[in-house]
Amino acid sequence: MDFEAWWLVLLPLFFGLGWLAARVDIRHILADSKLLPRQYFEGVNHLLNDRTDKAVEVFVDLARNHNETVELQFALGHLFRKKGEIERAIRMHQKLLARPELKPYDKQSSQFELALDFMKAGLFDRAEELFGQLDDTEFARSARRHLLDIYQQEKEWKKAIEIAQQLRDTSHTYQHEIAEFYCELATQAITRSQQAEARQYLQQALAEHRKCVRANLLIGDLSMQEGEAQAAIDAWLKIESQDQRFLPFAVPKLLEAYDKLDRTDEGTALVKGFLASYPELDLLDLMYERIAKTSSIEQAADFLREQLRQYPSMLGYARLLEAHAAMAPIERKSDIEALRKVILDNSRNQAMYHCGACGFRSRQYFWHCPACNEWESFLPARGQTKA
Numbered sequence: 001m002d003f004e005a006w007w008l009v010l011l012p013l014f015f016g017l018g019w020l021a022a023r024v025d026i027r028h029i030l031a032d033s034k035l036l037p038r039q040y041f042e043g044v045n046h047l048l049n050d051r052t053d054k055a056v057e058v059f060v061d062l063a064r065n066h067n068e069t070v071e072l073q074f075a076l077g078h079l080f081r082k083k084g085e086i087e088r089a090i091r092m093h094q095k096l097l098a099r100p101e102l103k104p105y106d107k108q109s110s111q112f113e114l115a116l117d118f119m120k121a122g123l124f125d126r127a128e129e130l131f132g133q134l135d136d137t138e139f140a141r142s143a144r145r146h147l148l149d150i151y152q153q154e155k156e157w158k159k160a161i162e163i164a165q166q167l168r169d170t171s172h173t174y175q176h177e178i179a180e181f182y183c184e185l186a187t188q189a190i191t192r193s194q195q196a197e198a199r200q201y202l203q204q205a206l207a208e209h210r211k212c213v214r215a216n217l218l219i220g221d222l223s224m225q226e227g228e229a230q231a232a233i234d235a236w237l238k239i240e241s242q243d244q245r246f247l248p249f250a251v252p253k254l255l256e257a258y259d260k261l262d263r264t265d266e267g268t269a270l271v272k273g274f275l276a277s278y279p280e281l282d283l284l285d286l287m288y289e290r291i292a293k294t295s296s297i298e299q300a301a302d303f304l305r306e307q308l309r310q311y312p313s314m315l316g317y318a319r320l321l322e323a324h325a326a327m328a329p330i331e332r333k334s335d336i337e338a339l340r341k342v343i344l345d346n347s348r349n350q351a352m353y354h355c356g357a358c359g360f361r362s363r364q365y366f367w368h369c370p371a372c373n374e375w376e377s378f379l380p381a382r383g384q385t386k387a
């Protein structure tokens with residue numbers, strides 16, 4: 001056979017092989033692309049209908065057949081964590097991290113996810129280590145935010161200050177938070193009887209945030225402990241120019257300091273002055289009791305009536321009824337008491353402090369909301385729900 005004839009025999013054969021190869025490949029690709037979307041959408045559908053267990057089943061199956069798909073493993077790890085299956089999430093992210101072919105971004109991403117797993121499992125040391133390794137990566141800022149959470153939960157206030165200083169930018173100065181962290185350090189120092197150290201922290205709190213009311217409250221407490229009633233009064237009086245809404249926190253302490261200095265009338269006059277300037281302040285109970293003790297119930301009731309004319313409040317009227325019950329003849333006492341009880345029952349909400357950020361209510365005031373972890377989010381007046 002000559003050269004041209006060989007050519008003619010081989011040509012259809014090459015075409016045939018090419019066609020077969022293409023067909024096999026296309027079939028494979030089609031099978032893959034059909035399998036992936038169907039299961040994928042099935043999984044998503046379960047997720048959208050809050051059937052997390054079913055979604056996990058589908059995605060686990062999918063991940064088994066496509067273990068090269070890193071995104072799928074991430075999604076699954078995330079689902080495990082959300083479901084509270086932390087051990088499975090940890091295993092998944094550790095397996096991902098161990099892959100030698102992982103791109104740097106995916107490696108950092110696995111590290112970040114694994115740190116979140118550890119954090120959720122309460123293994124803060126391991127989470128801290130992993131987050132710390134993410135400096136200089138795209139995850140640095142998010143990692144620092146989580147580190148700040150960890151340090152607050154662990155009460156590691158010095159580390160919290162350091163991280164908050166790194167996080168501060170024009171959108172969030174962390175001024176309130178850092179001042180509060182210094183106050184926490186001061187409180188710890190006071191418990192250890194390290195007064196001088198506590199004072200230093202409180203000065204740092206004020207340098208960070210000059211309107212930090214809590215710092216002046218604590219400086220006054222320290223002075224009082226050291227027997228310096230006048231210095232305590234000076235510190236507490238500064239609160240009026242910082243934020244007068246917080247005066248009710250300082251007033252009982254101020255009165256005690258004035259009493260200690262035998263300047264009882266001066267104390268009473270000061271608080272009456274506050275009420276004249278800020279009738280909305282929650283000071284009626286305190287003043288009622290003081291006037292009833294130092295003068296008479298009649299005078300205390302007169303004071304209440306005068307205040308309520310300017311600034312009526314349910315709790316104030318309940319107090320006034322208490323005064324009436326005390327002064328009334330025996331046969332009328334029970335009626336007045338019943339009325340007072342009705343008012344108190346209906347104004348229970350007004351006797352509570354509210355968190356302006358999450359709405360959490362409590363009889364006690366918190367500088368750090370136990371529900372949403374915000375600092376200084378509790379409103380200083382009882383019953384107030386908006387700043």
Ligand SMILES: [Zn+2]
Pocket residue numbers: 355356357358359360369370371372373374377
């Ligand atoms: Zn809150």
